[in-house]
Amino acid sequence: MDTDRYIKKWLEGTLSKEELEIFEQTETYKALKRVSDAVQDFRAPEYNIESELKRFNLQKSRKGKIVNISWQKTLLRIAAILTIVVGAYFYINYFWPVTIETNTAYKTSIFLPDSTEVILNALTEISYQKKRWKNNRKVELDGEAFFKVKKGSQFDVETSIGTVTVLGTQFNVKYRDEFFEVSCYEGLVLVNSTFGKSELPPNHSLRIVNGKVIMGQFHEEIEPSWLSNESTFKSVPFSQVIEEFERQYDVKVVYEDLIMDKLFTGRFTHDDMILALKSITIPHKISYHITDENRILLTSEIE
């Protein structure tokens, strides 16, 4: 006799009459029966449906639940949205940087929160975090700017090529396309780039162009010449000179490839375009031709 099978069938109540008669003769059955009978004592206690329903309906009317909850939910939603909006406002106000930019042919001067003066050359953009200046002393630069740092101040000037760390000093940073140049006028600056770290004492410059680092010296006295409306170059590719010219006069200069590779040493003024054109063309035997209001054609005189 397969007792297990009998027990399972008995539990489910699917034993046939004959099977049950056989099973009832066994000791197993008697034991099971006794347990099963005694288990009846553990029946769930009295439950009065009507009184429980009354209790339920009383509670229900007291709570007024559905309406209440959806109203509270709406209020909660409004509160949550308000919190997000207000939070976002403060967040943006706090973390959003201040950005200043100049147009072609314009220069401007601003003060950083530590009263450092920054003079921006034409077509330059800088940004910094005004509200968080104390913890985040950093200025992002695209273009050219001269920094007159208040004594004891420290901050970083970041460009995508290198970072300049300032320790109470005056210096110029120029970052145009792939051309990066730092010139120190006073004190000491630290330049950090993918090519390593360098310290620049006064009258020293560092230039990174075409992936090469070039250290140089210059003899300008107190500040870069562009502050007195002159651009000065020392062995700079001619294309850079023309770009600077375009920035200062808001013109488009068209030139032959031949001219582009020449290196230029010299200066041009920001106040007189014809004079400036002469300053950059004569030394290289280039002739210029102003085709219309803001278009200039340069051609080499040497064939």
Add this chain to the structure above:
Amino acid sequence: MSKDNICDEKVFNEIFRKYSRELHDFLYYKYGIENNPKDLVQEAFFKLWDNCHKIVHDKARSYLFTVANRQMLNELSKKKTVLNYKKNEPGKRHTRESPEYIMQEQEFSEKLKHAIEGLTEEQRTAFLLNRIEDKRHKEIAEMLGISRKTVEKRIYTALKKIKEQVGEI
């Protein structure tokens, strides 16, 4: 309102009358007297009432059992289950028995109570529903949201465990 809309109070009251005892007994076997099965029934019906517009009439029962199965697990699972045990009153059932026999019977009941309380919640619920409420495996499976086979296994295991504990009878 349609006849089957359970947001209708009359319809809802009918559902309460129809299922609340079954739900109560189920909750009692599952969680024991300590966890106030009557209050748990109320809670489950409040959930149903709050969601009455989402639940169709035919699904009300299974919704109630789903709630009952999940609702209280966190708070309850750790409390030890104590079943209400009706002491055998000698006058009632064993009038003609000797005092020794009554003693034996009481001892047996104590052992049995201990054994039942020692079962896992799953085994106990299935076993008691089967033995006391005469529920078929299929019905228990629906109440618990598990398979029929699992129910069979739980009941059988529970019985085996109890037999071992109450010893030779």
